[in-house]
Amino acid sequence: MFGEKVIELLKESERNRETLSPFNDEMIRQIIEEMHILFKLNMNDANATSENKSLWTTVQVRHSALERNKRCLLAYLYDRINKIKTLRWEFGSVLPPDIRELLSDSEYDWFSKYSTNLATFMRSLGQDIGYSGIDLTENLRPPKSLYIEVLCITDYGKLELEDGDVVMLKKNSRHFLPTSECQTLIRQGILKQIT
């Protein structure tokens, strides 16, 4: 009673700040139940007598407990929303299934809407200078260098870069190329980064 559960809920989310814990349906249901009870008791007491002022203090205490519960619940939800927002930047528009399970249905709806909004915004960026949108999630931290030095390990053939240049990737040739172009080829084992 009197906001103990809601504090527990907040503590739980406080304990793992970095990660998203599963949406605590059960606990929230209990808290809302508690709020209903408090509200009913207040209603009874308030309706019982309008003269007897001795009950007023009780009503006031119950009311503040109610308000406190409400504020804490909102804080809990707001905190989760912030975490979900970062999920969008980290994972992109499609969530891995294990993370999807942690979200409640309404949270997932919010996530999809946020995702659509962000995508629309990113598509609209830079249209005045001829780009068809910029992917803001690509480099969240400024990259150390735009170009990296790579050594070609196998005979790959021609590679066309984004700016239209053609690079011939032949075994044992060294190249200094934009980082973004190389990453997939490095993962495929065609190029090797030289540090």
Next chain:
Amino acid sequence: MFVEDIKNDFYNLLLGNRVLLLVHYDVDAVCACKILQDLFKCDNISYTLVPVGGISELKTAYDENNEEIKYVVLVNCGGTIDLVDILQPEEDVVFFVLDSHKPTDICNVYSDGQVQLVYKDDEENIPNFDDIFREDEDEDVPDENLQGTERLEAVVERRRERKAWEEKRHTLMFNYTQFSYYGKPSACIALELAVRASRCNASALWAGAVGCATHSALHLRPPAQCLLDAEPLNRCLHTQRHSTTAHVVVEKDAWLPLYRWWSVEGALSHASCFAPKLKLHASSGASRLRQLLADMGFPLQQARQAYRSMDVELRRCLLTALETAAPKHKLPVPTRATFLLQKPHAQPLAALDTVYAIMALIEHETLPKAEGFQKALSVLQVSGENESLKQGVSAARKALEAVARLAHSILSSRGLLLAGPFNYFIVQEGTSESAMVKGPLWLGEAARWIASATSGSKPLVASSPLPNGQCLLLGLPPRYDEEPHNLFGAAFEQAAQKSGATVILDYVDTSILVLPVSQRTQFLDALTALLA
């Protein structure tokens, strides 16, 4: 055409463009390439680096990579051939040539902007434009208003004039192309560029120092010129902050390759400047070496163990001991001012050792050339643990041992033959050393060793076997250590014409060629007849 301002007319043009970097397989080129790479990295100039071994490789490398490329930088290759004629580039492609091979092809010198030579060497006596080129396609069309005999006379006069001019041109060109030689190391020029771009750090200085050491270690330049080449380097050393990280210093050091990684005895008996003078190939050679060590005051036991675990006292007095003992054995001065790389908590690294390590990696016994080149580039890195250097040093020791064994066996078994105007030796196929000297760098080292063991007053031709019945032929000029102008380039070309041998003149250095083993005797006969 020469570049006037190395920064504004060369480097600034490259900014923001893709560059194709074609680098020859030699130590100086590796150093120059390292400096350029670091510069390009700073300015985010995206480049493609392809090592090339000869003119045909240069051509394929260019053909494969020329798409969308407007600027090509050639390091130590391409200066001596007519680039426009050989590569057939598009009109708007510009070649920047940084080549220490001389003489520069006259078409490159007088190219109108497509070929730009980054450095103008004052030692080159380039013939004047008017003496070489002449526009008179309209010959034999005298003025209309002349009549009869006058007209005829004018024609004759004009023809005579033309003939005289052609003769003069021929002599000039002959004098110009007669000798092949080396100019200022490309690494020094690259270093100057780095200084102009205010990006002269320890790494660039070190690469420049190794480049300088190459030319004096391999006797590509006269000793006096080597000193002058190092001048900009010395200038930069003083401005360098003496920080706690790696830095380059000039110090008096023994001119003994790899002695810090070897024992004193081992280094002495494999150094191509001392061992031939001690006549180590003769049966009395070993005792002469022991005598030298005794004069130096080094006990044999100490001299035979690894240098780094030698007695500290002996290590300290090595230089003075060598200096005092050398004149007695008629050895050249064993110490010089050399460049050392000093790192905190590590023994200093000599530029000379690095030269040999790079050489050994480029022409490794088993490693393919291109892979060796990549390793050679990482040898020049100044900070951190350097695995490539260790690999290079051990390969260099192996190579030097092979060169010494080869030289000893040739000298003691009278493998050095006299063919009138020059000496020659042939490395037999199937010997254990033949795999080591299949490249021109180590074959050259062996040739210098043998030449210096036999006073070296005659030119020397060396030959080593290559796979597929081919062999490598390399010419060394007489007194190579004083005047390294090489006459064999032109001689080889003429001998090939006269003998009708199917030679492959693919090397950038014209004094090296490849020909079938079966035609070697025929070719050498023609060469003898030519030089006699």
